[in-house]
Amino acid sequence: MGERTATPQEPLLTVEDVSLAFGGVRALTDVGFAVERGELFAIIGPNGAGKTSMLNCISGRYRPQKGRIRFQGRDITHLSPNDRANIGIGRTFQNLALFGHMSVLDNIMVGRHHLLRNNVVTGALYWLGGARREELAHRREVEEIIDFLEIQHVRKATAGTLSYGLRKRVELARAVALKPDLILLDEPMAGMNLEEKEDMARFIVDLNEEWGMTVVMIEHDMGVVMDISHRVMVLDFGRRIALGLPAEVMAHPQVRRAYLGVTDDEAAPAAETAQ
């Protein structure tokens, strides 16, 4: 993994000293990190540590009171969520957020929204205005995503009727349809069984390696995090307590205390088993 740190170019995403407070509650305090292009970056931490708040700051749902967020060298701190989606930041949500009444295909087509150029008028002149050509091109791309995530068999189904694991996959497909450079995944494997988790982990790795998407994910399953992520950041009470390679982070005493609930005297023997 050393070759990534050697790249001279600017990181894809830079978070500089971000602080976020809700009234008296400090959700994030001076958190800073950088995600390189092509990286698979994980954020972990106990419940209420500020992981989702961090993701929401990047996706634009929250505006941090302090600090800056830069994406592809551009300051996006004050950009609206939809503008951020348009410049290449996609995301999924911790709680399922599919459009339940729409078909799987329509759900994914919403993800193509900003890439579709035709409006009501040119759409009405379906055969003339290139709307047909455009639609076909988009459908091809969408089919590719559907194939990749192995949801061919449910593409016409109403999203609300699918099983939990499938819905999570459709949600990922919708975010992928945006063709983002950076994809933010908020607990992509929460509530899944072992088999579904393995599938999802494979999809995420493929997205990262074959589709070239930079991934920032929040995940609680430590096994998955250790297996697939390149670097890990640990948050606790809104502060960054560790950042580094998975093995390094796991050996960090503060992490063990905060995240795994291990006291210092126990930490030494446990660290060995983790490696």
Place this chain on the structure above:
Amino acid sequence: MDWGLFVQLMINGLIVGALYGVVAMCFVLIYKASQVVNFAQGEFVLIGAWVCWFFLTKYQVPFFVGFLMTLAFMVAFGILIQVVVLRPMIGEPVISVIMVTIGLSIIFQALMKWAFGVFAQPFPPIFARESVAILGLEVRTVYLVSLVASLGIMGGFAYFFKATRMGLAMRATAFDQQVAQSLGISIRSVFAMAWAISAAVSAVAGVVVGVVNGVSSALSFIGIKVFPAVILGGLDSIVGGVLGGIIIGLLENLAHFVDSQWLHWGNLIEVVPFWVLIVILMIKPYGLFGTRDIERV
């Protein structure tokens, strides 16, 4: 029993009901997209009719041109209202937003009376033939055109939501604003567009009624009649709005028939929709097609 009158009234009910349906659709559109209960919907109808009348009588433009100018005006008007008045209200309590739309309704009523007077004004004649015969029934051309226009608008809505990018964006926004934003949909432009479409299409209904009955401030009664229609159909269902409108239109004419034949109480046509409204709220609080709020504990 006068069956000729019955048939006549039913056809009337269908035509008026279709118009209610169109306005109900506009109402639902705004509610779905931006969660605003728009009590000024009837005034959109009224303003559309007056503006069109103004273009036609003051500038003597041909009907078609004046009609298109009215639509353009209403689109701008809808966007203006949304941006200036309702955008700052986003996130405020529902009751405040409702008070604002009631305020808008009162202001527009007064404004229209001030600008155009309190008397009904007839539209200049538009169609060469006053009426056409269909299956032995004399049907006034405007009624026929109004029915065709209503059906056309409904078809247009269906196409818009099923097959266009903006329609899909609107459905997505109605379902979950946060998620829609995360997919690159601008909520602001969706809101503005919903208001623009709603205002313009309401104006079409206003023009049609104006051509039939003349324009006066009484036109905004449609806004009141639309409430039973949308409640009947379910506040957030566009199909429900259309069906609710037609049902209310038929019901009030049926009531009128019963009244004129047997009861002779007078004015049943005005009251019955609201009786229906009350009964429906008691039996099906979410309307025929509305989304039921399920509370999970």
